[in-house]
Amino acid sequence: MSRFVGRRTELGILRKRLERVDRDGTGIAVAIRGRRQVGKSRLVQELCDRSGLPYVFFTAIKGASSTEAVSLFLAELADSTLPRNPDLVPRTPPAGGWVDVLRLLAGVLPDGPCIVVLDELPWLSEQDETFDAALQVAWDRLLGRHPVLLLLLGSDLHMMQRLTAYDRPFYGRADTFVLGPLNPAETADALDLPAVDAFDAHLITGGLPGIVRRWPTGTPPMDLLRQECADPASPIFSVPEQSLSAExxxxxxxxxxxxxVGGGDRTFANIAATAGSQAGALPSGTLSPLLQRMVTDKGVLAADEPLSARAGRPALYRVADSNLRLYLAVLRxxxxxxxxxxxxxxxxxxxxRWATWRGRAIEPLVREGLELGAAADALPWPDVATxxxxxxxxxxxxxxxxxADRTPVASRIDFVxxxxxxxxxxxxxxxxVLRQGAAQVPGFDPETTGLVVVSRSGAELPADAVDLVWGPTDLLAVWPR
Known part of the structure; x- marks a missing residue:
């Protein structure tokens, strides 16, 4: 199996759930959602392997019928380390479908703690509209009474959110765990790169473990890109291509x-014009809800609003995953x-194209890093919240x-x-240029508002010209390792 990178915090969170299962003797369900290739399955497999506990790991297949899915689950269950008596697991699907299968699962759980994994859960719900209700009944009456950690995984963010929504059968029964990409410090540690190269590597990989673990340790980013440009099946191409095809x-x-958006259109008007047809730009009534769904439900886009002491427009859109963003703009x-x-x-x-693309792609990371720095009292403005x-x-x-102290309309601007x-x-x-532009930001006060510079190559400025200068090493230090 390929090397496992990062995820100490996430493994610790899941281990605590296992400890509670062992201590209390009852079940805990956790719904884990995250974008494709973010490493959900690999994280859970690592937990299963390190725990040494009996487990069954079932991955649904998209497009399979409900009967096929049940048959595959029974085969996995019979071959797993879970059943006390494998002979109790039939090879022929029971007539009651998932209702009977989940009842059978409860009957073969061991007396001690164990793990049950249902991966790609939204596909099971697609195959059988009664699956969520069957899972709820089985959990309430049977499974939840055993010392079992039930892990429900899914890449369809909207469907996974719906699983635990208030109007769905499984509401209130599962903890929600959102698995994001590796942070820049974890990328740096996994690849043994200095800070300046680590940020480039993080932008290229998007922090996706599936790409990071295939990156030769210590290889500088541009050397890696040159090598990968000789391989059309390289993960830096295939992972975003597969993600695009799947979603x-x-x-x-x-x-x-x-x-x-991936091609560089950031404003509503430009997106409407580019995504329109020969008949003209997309109408607002069509584009507005579509963008909202892609930001809120799918999480594939992010929307940035201007931050100041006065409401401002327009919002700017970007592809949330930097690896997919790089693919759409350059790598494709x-x-x-x-x-x-x-x-x-x-x-x-x-x-x-690299330098121009990187110059804008790094900005969300810098903003996130400064927020973390403020929370850790690493900035002169500890009250900065956003x-x-x-x-x-x-x-x-x-x-x-x-x-500032809040978003999108601040009552106080601490720095620009x-x-x-x-x-x-x-x-x-x-x-x-910075001073001239800063004076136009609503809420800027030349007496109290600080000036900040984040530069890849340092700064050549008079002493006390600005209040804070950070380079790559300062920025990388704020992320937890």
Whole structure:
């Protein structure tokens, strides 16, 4: 099995659930959701292996019938370490479907703690609309009375949210656990890279363990990209391509909207124009709910609003996963060269687009890092609760960093700042531009509002010209390891 990277915190959370199961002698259910390739199945398999407890791990198959799914589950159950007596597990599906199968599962659970894993749970609900109710009845009457940790996994974020919603049968019965990507510090540790390279690696991989663990330890990002441009099946291409195919299989309106955003359209108007048709831009009544679903339900897009002491517009959209974002903006075009046997042309394309793409892609990470720094008292402004950016309708100026007490309309602006993620230092000219733009941010006070610089290559400024200068090492230090 491939190496396991990061996830100490997540393993600790699940181990605590196992300890409670062992102590109390009753069951605990946990619904684990997260984007595809974020490592849900690998995390749970690692828990099963390290615990040494009996377990059954069942993964549903998309498109299978309910009868096929039940048959596959029974086969997994019979071959697992779970049943006290494998002969009690029939090979032929019972007439009652999942109701009878879950009752049978309860009958073969051991007396001590054990683990039951149902992976790709939304596909089971698709196959049998009564599955959620059957699971609820079995949990309340049978399974939950045993010392079992029931782990319910799913990549369809909306369906997993619905599983535990107040109007669904399993409401109130499962803890909710959202598994995100590795953080930049975990990426740095897994790849043994210095901070400046670790952030590039994190943007390339999106913090997805499936890509990180295939990255040769210590390999600089550009060297890795050059190597991978000779391999059309490389994970940096195949993982986002598979994710795109799984979540947006058809070239429908949602796919066009995603590709418009991935191609660089950030505003509502530009997205509407690009994703429209020959008849014109998408109407607001069509695009608004679609964007809302892609942000809230699917989590594939993120929406950023200008942060200041006055409500502002417009919102800016971006692809939430930086690996998918890089694929749509750069790697997909490079992949076409690779498939035609032109690896050097592919890498040349990546080199030409990389610096510009990275300069904007790093901004959400910088904002997150400053928020973490404020929470850890690593900033001169401990009361900062949120960090965003600010822009007006003309995007002149566009301020990278705004630290405030709340969002989207702040009562106090603690600092404004600039991100310069290039190979030359932040200098006096950049400072003059920052000062001029900062003065236009609603709520900015030259007497009390600080100035912040986050620069990949440091800063060449007079002493006390700004209140805080952070480089890659400072930024990386705020993420927990």
């Amino acid at each position: 947006f299989a058809n070239p429908d309106l949602a796919r066009r909207v995603l590709e418009a 075009d490079a992949q076409q060269h690779i498939r035609r046997g032109r690896p050097e042309a592919a890498f040349g394309l990546v080199e030409r 960090v965003g950016g600010w822009w007006n309708r003309r995007f002149d100026p566009e301020i990278d960093l705004v630290g 700042g600039s991100v310069k993620w290039v190979s030359v230092p932040f200098d006096r000219h950049n400072l003059a």
